[in-house]
Every structure is written in C-alpha cells, then in structure tokens.
Amino acid sequence: MTEIAVDRSFFNRRLHSFLGIFPIGLFILEHFFTNSFAVHGATVYNSKIEFFKELPYLLAIETIFIFLPLLFHGIYGLYIVYTGEPNNLQYGYYRNWMYLIQRVTGVILLFFIGWHVYVTRISALLYGTEVSYQYMAKMFTNPVVFWWMVIGVVSAAFHFANGIWSFCIVWGITVGPKAQKRMGWITLGLFVVLAFVGIRALLAFHI
Amino acid sequence: MAETVRLRIKRQLSPDSSPFWEEFEVPMIHGMNVIACLVEIQKNPVTKDGKKTTPVAWECSCLEEVCGACTMIINGRVRQACSALVKDLEQPIVLEPMTKFPVVRDLVVDRQKMFDNLIKVKAWVPIDGTHHMGPGPKIPEPERAIHYELSKCMTCGCCLEVCPQFNEKSDFMGAQIISQVRLFNFHPTGASLKEDRLHALMGKGGVHECGNAQNCVEVCPKEIPLTHSIGEVGRQVTLQALKDWFMK
Structure with a gap:
C-alpha cells in the first residue's frame, strides 16, 4: 500500500486540460458550424437562432456546459500563464513558439470571450437585446469590431487545435515523438480549416 | 603576436552579492576547450585591461561530457564547458552560470x-x-x-x-x-x-x-x-x- 498524497494541482491541471476539449472544444466546433448558416443569409441564420432560443433547459445547459467550464479554464489558464517564463528569444525552437502562442491566444481569448458573451448573450438576458443577423451585421460595420472578431476567431481556432495536440500528450494518447509530430500536422490542419470556416462566417454578415 | 582567445564572464563572488562582468584574453592552445580557457585564467587572473582579479571559479570532473558538473551557459546556450571547443565558438566567448539554480560563486551553481x-x-x-x-x-x-x-x-x-x-x-x-x-x-x-x-x-x-x-x-x-x-x-x-x- 502506498500513501496517496495527490496534490490539488494534479486534479486542477487535468481538469483544465479535459474541459478544454470536453465540452469547450466541442462547443467551438458547434459554434463555428452553426454560425456558418450566415452564409445562407439572414432568414436562415435567424431561424437557427430561434431554434437555439427554444431549447429546453437552455440556461442550465449554457451554465453547466459552457459558462462554468469556460470560467474555470480561463481563470486556471491565467494561473498557468503566470507560472511560465517564456525564453523564446534565447531558445527559438518551433514547439517553444507554439508554447508561447498558446498562452498569448489564451489571454486574448479571455478578453475576447468575455466581451463576446456580454454583447451576444448577457445583454440579451439583462436588457432584452434582440440578437440576430441584423444585430451582428450592424456591429460588424465598425471595422474595429470586425477585426477584433477576426482576431478572436483565429485565436480560438489556434488555441483549440494546438490544445488538442498537448491534450494528447498530457493524457498519454500520443506517447512517442513520431506520434506527436503526426498529431502536430493534423492539428495544424485543423487550425487552418477552423480559421477558414470562422472567417468565412464572419464575412457572411453584411447588410 | 600569438593567437589569443577573448572571453566575457559573468561573475558573482558569493551567493548574495550582485553579479558583474569581466573580460579576459588568454593564449590560444591548439584544440583547447572552454575549461582550458578557465585554467589559463586561473594561472594568471588578470583581466583584459591588465587589472589583477580573483580567479574565476568553476566546476568540472570527467572532462568527457558524462558527469554534467561543468554545465554553464556558453554564448547564450546551456551546455557542458568540456565539450565546447574554442575553435567552434564565436568570440568573445560569453560564459554565464545557469540561471535556474542558485549561484555559489562565478560559474558554480548548487544543483x-x-x-x-x-x-x-x-x-x-x-x-x-x-x-x-x-x-x-x-x-x-x-x-x-x-x-x-x-x-x-x-x-x-x-x-x-x-x-x-x-x-x-x-x-x-x-x-x-x-x-x-x-x-x-x-x-x-x-x-x-x-x-x-x-x-x-x-x-x-x-x-x-x-x-x-x-x-x-x-x-x-x-x-x-x-x-x-x-x-x-x-x-x-x-x-x-x-x-x-x-x-x-
């Protein structure tokens, strides 16, 4: 028998890693896909919004599967960023840059998602803002907002794709360097696809 | 004039004192490594400007890259001083102690x-x-x-x-x-x-x-x-x- 002296950091780190994929990663896939309905115009897009608005237990689903996981992932992620000391100028290896970009996009996303959730969801709950194709399109006429959206979408695509890569090492799925390299290419491909889908959806909003 | 090797070394006289830089110039010996440069400084602890100073402290043991004792930062990259040959290095050769362990003295750290x-x-x-x-x-x-x-x-x-x-x-x-x-x-x-x-x-x-x-x-x-x-x-x-x- 051995004494189990498991530190809290183990649980927190692994929870942070797990939540990044389930449910946050899955939600990102759904979110990018659903918003792509904008490609088919205002009527189609607004009908999808109506569908989601009518989901039973919506607030509970949003809280348990989106809001709380995001909050934990974001706050604990910020702590992880704090514990790291990047040294990219001295040691400019590819993976070391990915390490840094993962943290930079993470911090960007904390601000971006905070703002995004406020303008598209919380303001609807508090002030009854009507979130629709027209509402988004009107917001996007401001180039600052549009480019801020592009930064957020590309950051999310990168953070999720590269997060899958490290998730696979953390949990012992890709153990050897060859498997890790292969997964590196796959996740890089996923990043490109997601960024394309995300930006295309953004471009679909014009009045 | 015989060929020389220029070195720039980050020094620290005690664990609590603040670090400072000193430059040295030692005679080039065929096939010499960074350890050999430090031996030369020990023989004649005089800076490049002719100022007398204390010999630079370092650690080494095996001299064949199997003990790890002489690990230090050489030209910005962490490696062993024994396997760092002068002919492969840009001059002045910059030597610093490792940064993740407490410095004991000069290039000696507590691992x-x-x-x-x-x-x-x-x-x-x-x-x-x-x-x-x-x-x-x-x-x-x-x-x-x-x-x-x-x-x-x-x-x-x-x-x-x-x-x-x-x-x-x-x-x-x-x-x-x-x-x-x-x-x-x-x-x-x-x-x-x-x-x-x-x-x-x-x-x-x-x-x-x-x-x-x-x-x-x-x-x-x-x-x-x-x-x-x-x-x-x-x-x-x-x-x-x-x-x-x-x-x-």
Whole structure:
C-alpha cells in the first residue's frame, strides 16, 4: 500500500486540460458550424437562432456546459500563464513558439470571450437585446469590431487545435515523438480549416 | 603576436552579492576547450585591461561530457564547458552560470534540487534486504537498448535550464526527473516502486505541470528522448489516476 498524497494541482491541471476539449472544444466546433448558416443569409441564420432560443433547459445547459467550464479554464489558464517564463528569444525552437502562442491566444481569448458573451448573450438576458443577423451585421460595420472578431476567431481556432495536440500528450494518447509530430500536422490542419470556416462566417454578415 | 582567445564572464563572488562582468584574453592552445580557457585564467587572473582579479571559479570532473558538473551557459546556450571547443565558438566567448539554480560563486551553481527530487520519486532499484535475493530478471535486448538511452542522464540540468515551466514560481520537477521515473518503472525489479513514483509525480511539481514547450529534448547533450518519457509517464499517471479513482 502506498500513501496517496495527490496534490490539488494534479486534479486542477487535468481538469483544465479535459474541459478544454470536453465540452469547450466541442462547443467551438458547434459554434463555428452553426454560425456558418450566415452564409445562407439572414432568414436562415435567424431561424437557427430561434431554434437555439427554444431549447429546453437552455440556461442550465449554457451554465453547466459552457459558462462554468469556460470560467474555470480561463481563470486556471491565467494561473498557468503566470507560472511560465517564456525564453523564446534565447531558445527559438518551433514547439517553444507554439508554447508561447498558446498562452498569448489564451489571454486574448479571455478578453475576447468575455466581451463576446456580454454583447451576444448577457445583454440579451439583462436588457432584452434582440440578437440576430441584423444585430451582428450592424456591429460588424465598425471595422474595429470586425477585426477584433477576426482576431478572436483565429485565436480560438489556434488555441483549440494546438490544445488538442498537448491534450494528447498530457493524457498519454500520443506517447512517442513520431506520434506527436503526426498529431502536430493534423492539428495544424485543423487550425487552418477552423480559421477558414470562422472567417468565412464572419464575412457572411453584411447588410 | 600569438593567437589569443577573448572571453566575457559573468561573475558573482558569493551567493548574495550582485553579479558583474569581466573580460579576459588568454593564449590560444591548439584544440583547447572552454575549461582550458578557465585554467589559463586561473594561472594568471588578470583581466583584459591588465587589472589583477580573483580567479574565476568553476566546476568540472570527467572532462568527457558524462558527469554534467561543468554545465554553464556558453554564448547564450546551456551546455557542458568540456565539450565546447574554442575553435567552434564565436568570440568573445560569453560564459554565464545557469540561471535556474542558485549561484555559489562565478560559474558554480548548487544543483542539489535535482538530487532531492530524485529521492522524492525513488529513482532507484530496491535490492536491499535481509537475505540474498538472487540474480535479477533478464531484460530483453530491445528493452535494454531503451534503458540504456534513459540511463545516460547525468543530472546536468540543461533540460531544466531551458524549461519555461521550471522556475521559482512553479514547483515543476522537470524532464530529467520524469525520464528517470520512466527508466526505473521500466526495470523489472524497479517496477515494485512504480505506484510510489507515479504518486510522487501526481503530487507537487509533477508531470502535469509540463507545458509541452519541448525545449528539453532539443538541448539534452545526451540526446535522451525526454519528450517520449513525458508522454509515457503521462500515460502511466493517467492509468494510475483511473486505478486510484475506480479500484480503491
């Protein structure tokens, strides 16, 4: 028998890693896909919004599967960023840059998602803002907002794709360097696809 | 005038005093390494400007890159001074002590933390007993070959020096420890302490604090497959956690 002296950091780190994929990663896939309905115009897009608005237990689903996981992932992620000391100028290896970009996009996303959730969801709950194709399109006429959206979408695509890569090492799925390299290419491909889908959806909003 | 070697060395006279830089110029000897330069400075501790100073302190032992004692930062890159040949280096050769361990004096650092961590994870094969235990089990050749690669670790600390997660803000024990856990968990007799080791790596500063920057494997002078070890131990810890969760 051995004494189990498991530190809290183990649980927190692994929870942070797990939540990044389930449910946050899955939600990102759904979110990018659903918003792509904008490609088919205002009527189609607004009908999808109506569908989601009518989901039973919506607030509970949003809280348990989106809001709380995001909050934990974001706050604990910020702590992880704090514990790291990047040294990219001295040691400019590819993976070391990915390490840094993962943290930079993470911090960007904390601000971006905070703002995004406020303008598209919380303001609807508090002030009854009507979130629709027209509402988004009107917001996007401001180039600052549009480019801020592009930064957020590309950051999310990168953070999720590269997060899958490290998730696979953390949990012992890709153990050897060859498997890790292969997964590196796959996740890089996923990043490109997601960024394309995300930006295309953004471009679909014009009045 | 004979050929000379120029050096710029970051010095620190005691653990608490502040560091300063000194420049030296020593005679070039055919085939000399950085250690030989430091020997020349010791023989004649005079700076480039002719000012008399104290000899620069450093550590070394094997002089063939198997002990790790002479690890320092040479021209911005962490490596062993014994295998750093002057003819391959840009001058002035800049020497600094490692930054992740407390400086004792000049280029000498205290790497005790690594040895303490080896004890923490029980990085040994338990063979002590009150009676003769007989010969150990045979290890098949392909496994032995992997054991050998992992056993080349000389606790030099290069992997920790370049690790962005190994610093004063985090307790992370680093790649060196994780790789040794893989080695001893792999060993048929050493495996009897596997759970202890994995629980140690699930504790403070364990494998979960790795940020996967993978600098460790880039700089390891012994070319140990450190990221493979991190992946393997990550898997072992996952399985151990499931075992602890569902079977206890």
